Amino acid sequence: MSASITLRNRIAERGLIHVMAAHSPLSAILVEEAGFDGIWASGFELSALHGLPDMSFVSMSQHLDMLRAMAGRVSIPIVADIDTGYGNALNVTHAVREYERAGASAVVIEDKTFPKVTSLVAGGRQELVRTEEFQGKLEAAIATRGDPDFLVIARTEALIAGLGEEEALARAAAYEAAGADMILIHSKRKTPDEIESFARTWKGAVPLVIVPTSYPEMNEKRVRALNTIAMVIYGNHGLRAAVTAMRDTFRRIIADGGALNASRDIVSVEEIFRLQNMEAAKDSEKRFLR
Ligand code: SPV
Ligand code: MG
Helix, strand or coil, rough: CCHHHHHHHHHHHHHHHHEEEECCHHHHHHHHCHHHHHHHHHHHHHHCCCCCCCCCCCHHHHHHHHHHHHHCCCCCEEEECCCCCCCHHHHHHHHHHHHHHHHCCCEEEECCCCCCCCCCCCCCCEEEECCCHHHHHHHHHHCCCCCCCEEEEEEEEECCCHHHHHHHHHHHHHHHHHCEEEECCCCCCCHHHHHHHHHHHCCCCCCCEEEECCCCCCCHHHHHHCCEEEEEEEHHHHHHHHHHHHHHHHHHHHHHHHHHHHHHHCCCCCHHHHHHHHHHHHHHHHHHHH
């Protein structure tokens, strides 16, 4: 069974799935072990991993290589964040072909201009392409996918750009008409009200996706009550947790003049061996090295 059909089946069976961002095979393994339904191959996390802002600085091939490496180490579906599709509708066809081949089960394409500016930054320059142009990009993605179960998710940044709910709803309806399987509606409001209002007003047949980074009060109970949201993406919690933990450990080692105390509070080297699948490598050595 393809990972794409697994993703579609999980959404159909559970009504709501939880997808966590990862930026490396190791973080993807931790997402899978924690019990999430899928992995969000986040552009924001990968940009931050390179110490760069999420502004189309990281190339498609860098993101694709990381997604391929993640796909090689986990079995849960991967939702690829392909930003604006790396250009126009033709670039989208190339991207969809490559991401499907690399092991993605879905792509999320956003209706901003290329190069994009990250969504949540205060005062970010947010420009959207024309609705018709974005419909062409979606149609290009749909026409290109080899597996009909591969999901094409349209993301509108209308609320992020301050264009209001009416424009966001009109764009979402236009993207559904172009064939999108789901609509990602993004918001940078500090409270869930903007998203709750959109989700209550949405009358389309396709379900919604949200990324509640700036409004974390939006829990599963509130999401289920709306009846229109089928996927929640946790956009950057692994990366932020890693920064918190690394910063704390590094500071303690400097302050203590050694690693004795810090070593007691971090995972053992043996645990890293387990995550690396060292056991299998040792078995192969026994079997093949003569
Ligand atoms: C990402 O994780 O790259 C996203 C979500 O696209 S956000 O950073 O909120 O735009
Ligand atoms: Mg992104």
